[in-house]
Amino acid sequence: MKKVLIAGYGLTKVEEHWDRSLENLMAESSLKALEYAGLSRVDAVYVANVYGEVLQEQAVLGSVLAEELGMSGVQAYRIEAGAASGIAAVKMAANAIQSGEANVVLVTGVEKLSDGTAEEHLALTAMEEREEYTGQMGVHQAASAALLYRLYLSRYGARQDGIAQFAVISHENAVGVSHAQYPFKVGLDTVMKSPYLSEPLHRLEATAVADGSAAIILCSEDFAAKLDPPKARLAACSLATDYVTPFDREDPLHFQALARATHSALEMAGVSREQIGFLELHDSFSIVAALSLESSGFFPRGKAGEAALAGKLSLNGELPINTFGGLKARGHPVGATAIYQLAEAYLQLTHQAGKNQLDNAKHAMVQSLAGLGCAAAVCILEEA
Amino acid sequence: MLEFGIRIPRYWRGKPFRYRLEGFRCEECGEFHFSPRLVCRKCGGKRLRRDKLSERGRLICYTVVKSASPSFEAYTPYIVGLIQTEDGTMIVGQLTDCDPEELHEGMDVEATIRRLQTDGESRLIAYGYKFRPAIQRP
Structure with missing residues (x-):
């Protein structure tokens, strides 16, 4: 298989950008990525976005971005796979490079949730569940996550503070990160004393309304030789699906799609779990981070919280996670999220991570989920 | 921003499950689907028949929803609860x-029909199943 490399990135700060449009945000991150790589044109553009039709009533985001960039004429697409859209778009882009159709492509993720209210945000997340079933029952994603949380605590007899610790780790790592939405520490006590969103899920164990856009440049090995910036290799990219409602699955506490995607990505990259230096996890809710670590085989079932409390997942631990703050603290602009994760992994592997720089990490795994695991996407990046 | 709410034909189509817990069961492997399917999601079988879930079950776990979508x-x-029928x-x-205090995991519950939401300017009422603590029968 032809090698695919990451040769550039561009990020906007994640926050509530009241004064800026979806179009403007995606143009900014894309231009930054193009400038970083020293490019003015690409062979194709892929936009990852989930809620544009609903929140901005705007479709054809591929054409919109091409126009914003003065690149009209180029082939451009918008890809959607819920919150896993970013990796889905990267997968399509990598396919285009590996098929030989394109040499260099721009992948831009974007979301602007602040055009809706907090209540509408809950309705949006319900779109990643079965609308005709759970949606019409008033069971939104946070409520389903709370039920999974309950099941988890009761099945494994696990301590809740272990799960809540995932929020603490993400906030710790976001300190000083210029593109992070919440770049400050939050103590375990504060998380545990925050109001319930849906018991036992606290407000501070969930993400909030966020706007942001992230872009990366992918290219072939031949093309990369012409570009100055440091590169990281996209060693694997894999996506799998599962039943949309977690309670319809054989075991709601096992993300089978993530298990599958992880297994196939490791095989594709030819590496073992032990070689993964750090993980960018999909911590849309603390419990989802714990279930992800266990479903992808990095920790035994029911044990992720213990690992979090023991410091194993912190920047100086044996398997650091969410090295720039994860979804919880860097922020979760849904369609853009996985592109932020990939850009952050790229920064680590090219030694541009500043105070969060990990030593000796040669391989990174980025995990992304749609909803509560109805799709899971996994990328493995390695030092080029 | 497009409005969230009840789209009448879509709501209408979902009535069998929402009112009566009626869905489609695979004749090959027994998998239940809440909506009409052409193919069984579990075994790929193509023979599915209309079937109704039991209206009685056991409460596995529950949560109280404090903030919700506009509807x-x-x-x-x-x-909101997870029930095993x-x-x-x-x-x-x-x-x-x-009240939440009256609930405990493992308790018997039964389905009943209730108002789920009232939507839009026309105040369209959506009905559907909800579960309540089972009334003890001799």
């Missing part, structure tokens, strides 16, 4: 006719 915000706080199927739905 449901007026009803907060409300209780007598035939073994897991379904989610709201719990009614009780």
